[in-house]
Amino acid sequence: MASLAPPRDLEGRVAIVTGASSGIGRAVAILLARRGAKVIATGRSRARLSQLTDWQAGIVPCVAELSDPTASDKVFAKAARHGAPTILICSAGIPGYIDKPIATQSFGAWRASMAVNLDSPFLMSKAIAPVIAAEKWGRIVYVSSTAGEAGAPSMSAYCASKHGLIGLMRSVACDIGAHNATANAVCPGWVRTEMANNDARQEAEARGMTVDEIWHEREQGYPGKRVLAPEEVAETISFLASNAASGINGEAITVALGGRW
Numbered sequence: 001m002a003s004l005a006p007p008r009d010l011e012g013r014v015a016i017v018t019g020a021s022s023g024i025g026r027a028v029a030i031l032l033a034r035r036g037a038k039v040i041a042t043g044r045s046r047a048r049l050s051q052l053t054d055w056q057a058g059i060v061p062c063v064a065e066l067s068d069p070t071a072s073d074k075v076f077a078k079a080a081r082h083g084a085p086t087i088l089i090c091s092a093g094i095p096g097y098i099d100k101p102i103a104t105q106s107f108g109a110w111r112a113s114m115a116v117n118l119d120s121p122f123l124m125s126k127a128i129a130p131v132i133a134a135e136k137w138g139r140i141v142y143v144s145s146t147a148g149e150a151g152a153p154s155m156s157a158y159c160a161s162k163h164g165l166i167g168l169m170r171s172v173a174c175d176i177g178a179h180n181a182t183a184n185a186v187c188p189g190w191v192r193t194e195m196a197n198n199d200a201r202q203e204a205e206a207r208g209m210t211v212d213e214i215w216h217e218r219e220q221g222y223p224g225k226r227v228l229a230p231e232e233v234a235e236t237i238s239f240l241a242s243n244a245a246s247g248i249n250g251e252a253i254t255v256a257l258g259g260r261w
C-alpha cells in the first residue's frame, strides 16, 4: 500500500535542524521538508549532508561544528537567506558511551559533551528568540533522552546535559510563550541510529557479546519488544513543530514505546 504524503502544513516556514546528517535529525529534516518547510540542515560532514540534500527537495545543507560557539551565527546567517527561521530542532548530540565512571571522567570529556549537547542549544535558542518575537510565531524542540529523566551509570556528562536540556526548555518556554510560540523536548528511548549502534558495539566488546545480542537485549526491555526507528521520533518532533501542537508548551515528552531507562 502506498504511504500517504504528509500534509504541506509547514509551507512558507524556515526550519533549522541540527544533527541533520544522521539518525533522528536526518529523519526530522526529511519530514519537515516533506511538510513544506525550507530546512537548514546542519552537520559536520558535507558528504553526508549532500547525500540528503541531493534527493530531498527543500533542504539546504549547512556544515557547522557546533562545539564552536560562533556556529549559531553562521547557521542563522545562512538561514536568513531563505526567510525568517521560526522553527528550531536541536538534535545534534555527543553520545553517552564515551563517558567514564565519575571518578575517572575527565573534565575535557565533560566540557566536550556540554558544548554540543547544551551550550549549542542555548546559543541557538538565544539566536532564534528575537526572530520568533518579531514573527509572532515559533517552535523549538530539543532532543533530550530518557537519560534526561533518570540517571545511568558512567554517564555523568550525557545525563547532566540531557537533564539540562529539559531545564533550558522549561525556561525558554516561559520566555517565548507570549509570542504564539512553544518550546518542548522529546525524550527518546533506544533508537536504531549510528550513535546507538556504536554504543552497542562498545557494550558488546566489554561484555563479550555480539552487537545483535545487545540489540536483542535492548528490545526485550520494552513492552513492544522492539526499539524505535528514527522516523517514529521524527513524527513526534514534527507534530510539536506544527500549528497543531499550539497548546503544548514546556513539556518533556517521552517517546520510548512505554519503556523507561
Ligand SMILES: NC(=O)c1ccc[n+]([C@@H]2O[C@H](COP(=O)([O-])OP(=O)(O)OC[C@H]3O[C@@H](n4cnc5c(N)ncnc54)[C@H](OP(=O)(O)O)[C@@H]3O)[C@@H](O)[C@H]2O)c1
Pocket: 018, 019, 020, 021, 022, 023, 024, 025, 042, 043, 044, 045, 048, 064, 065, 066, 067, 091, 092, 093, 094, 095, 116, 143, 144, 145, 146, 187, 188, 189, 190, 191, 192, 193, 194, 195, 196
Ligand atoms: N539513538 C538513540 O538511541 C538516542 C536515544 C535518546 C536520545 N538520543 C539523542 O538523539 C540525538 C540524535 O542522535 P542520533 O541517535 O540520531 O545520533 P547520530 O545518528 O549519530 O547523529 C548525531 C548527529 O549529531 C551531529 N553532531 C555530533 N557532534 C557534532 C558536532 N560537534 N557538531 C555538529 N554536529 C554534530 C552529527 O553530525 P556529523 O556526524 O555529520 O558530524 C549527526 O548529524 C542526540 O542528541 C542523542 O543524544 C538518541
